[in-house]
Each structure stands twice: as C-alpha cells, then as structure tokens.
Amino acid sequence: MFWRKTRAAIAGFHPLHQTLIWEHTLSATLPRAEWAALLASLARHRGLVRRPKWRLPARTESLLVPLIRVLCEDVGGGVVGITADLRGHGVPGKESPHRSLPVVRPVRRAEEWWVRDPWLSVRSELRDGSVLTLAVTDVVRRRRVVKVNPRGKHKTKTKTKTKAVQHIRTSRALAKGQVPARPGSPPPWWIRVKVRPGVKTVIRAAAKVPLPAERDQLGAIMTVATEPFRWTKSFR
C-alpha cells in the first residue's frame, strides 16, 4: 500500500485533526485543554504529511488555528464551540438554482447563481460570564456568459465572473447585571452595532466586506469581534 507511513502518522493524530484531513470540516465543543491537544496535533502535520492531497484545508493555519488560540485565552473554565466547513465554495448544496438573465447580441445566453457558504460558527463562554458568538458567511455571485463571435461564426466562449462578499456577525451577551458603557468613539462606518438592553445586555456587531484574501480574513473577523468588547471596561 502506498503512503503507508503517512497513513500511520495520520491515524495517530487527534480525531478532529483526522476529520479535517478527510472531510475538511470541524465541529466540536471542548474545554481549553482539549483544544490545546488538537493544536498540538495540528502542529505536527507539516512535518509528517507531505502528500498534497492530504494537506490541511485552506484557512486552517491562517485562520482556524489563530482563532482557537485567541478564543482559548478568554475561556477560563468554560467551553468553546466551533463549527467550521472548510470545503470551499464549489461544494454541492451551497449553490442556489441558476437563473437566466436578459441578453442582447452578441451574448447568446447568460445565467447567474449564488453560492452561500456559512463556513464558520463559534460560541464561546468567556471567563467574565459573557458569551461570545461569531458567524462568518461567504456570499459569492457567479455569472456565466456565452457569446457568439462578432463575425457571426458559430463559436461560443464561456466566461465566468465572480463577485464575493463576506458577512461577519458577532454578538456578546453580557453576564447578568453587567452594565455596558458606550465607547468614546464610534466604530468604522462599515461595522454596524446594535445593543439590546436587558438583564443580560446583548451587543451585536456586523459587517459586510469584500471577500478578503485568505491571509487578511483573520484581521477582518477580529476587527469586527473587537467592537462588543469596547462596551465594557477592562479591570485588572
């Protein structure tokens, strides 16, 4: 059997690490120590697995690992729940039905469809008693246009255009009786904030941004996630 040693190495990884390799998904609610065990397993991946087919899915090392590290810092004795679907946009089930668009010559046919990929969902019980939730959804518009040659020849060319945005939604339900205080400066214009007062005040922040490059996605998500924490003072 080929790749025998690599298969044996993968069999020794954390079960969630193996799920990431085989299914490109992750769904678990664990305490801090268990997440640390998963990170220790992921850290060994590059050294032991060389086969490209079995590399970690995109956004694992650039986003998921740092996010787990950050969330575990605040969790204390609670748990962190993460559901991540890292299969990408081209997976069946994420596409809406295709619809035709009106066309004029030389375009013969044009169709449009949307891909909605809710690929990250997080719920974390923080050590100050508040609960943080985070949801990230990529929305991609795809268009396929079929044209005839301008000289009337029956040649067709298919062109696909893609436009993508990322919806980032975060909320923080404060602990019972915790009083929020409006921060000194408003958030940037592209972040919307809503506060629902009550026994447990809920602060929501949301943003719609052009789909950032993979390396910039962590920064965008963390920037939006910061807003609910500006509403409470940090005491040390």
Place this chain on the structure above:
Amino acid sequence: MKTEEAGRVIPCMVSTGFFVLGRCGRAPVTACAGCGRPICERHVGPGGVCPECATAQGYGSAYDPFWTSGFRRDHYRSTSSTYQDPGWYGTFDDYDRGAFDPEDQGDFGDFGDGDERDFVDS
C-alpha cells in the same frame, strides 16, 4: 528577584486573556530577565523571560503557546487605529507595551527634501 514587597509575595503579573484581560496571579518562581516582573512556572519562556519579552523578539507560528502575547499587542494597536480609540490600546499597561521597542513603531526614517533625488522619472 522583585517578587517580594513588604513581606508580601507579588503574584505572577503576566497579562492573560485576549479580549477579557486579566492577571495570571499564580505564585511566581522567578523574575523576567527582560522586564523584571515576577512570573510563574507556566509563563517562563526560553531564556527565563515573560511571554511579552519573548514575543517582542518576533513571533511566527500560532502553534507557539506564547504567540498570543505578540498577536494581542499588534491587534490592540491596529484596532485602536481602526476605531480611532486610543483608550483601547491604553487598556494595556507598561509591561504589555514596554517589552517591545517603543522606537520601532513604523518609523521608516526621515524623508527630507534631499531624498527627492533618489526618485527617477521614467
């Protein structure tokens, strides 16, 4: 070691948390070789320094347990600018910021008039 003050043991002063900041508070085992604050067994890095002093020398992979210290500081600094909220970065104390070279904050040199000759029309 500056871990005792007036007969009272000062606990580990390393900052913990990311958004919900706090102090470690465990019993110290040594003082940081860089900044001198008391640090516990869990927070002693290579060379006997605290996480902030360790990451001030550069931090790379998120697999490193001390990675968060450097990333936290960068994040607070950048979001403080994004939100135009100096108080946000101000929640950090001298220890959090002090390990990093205060002179090395995006200072790319003085671009005076004499530098114009370095540009060439194409």
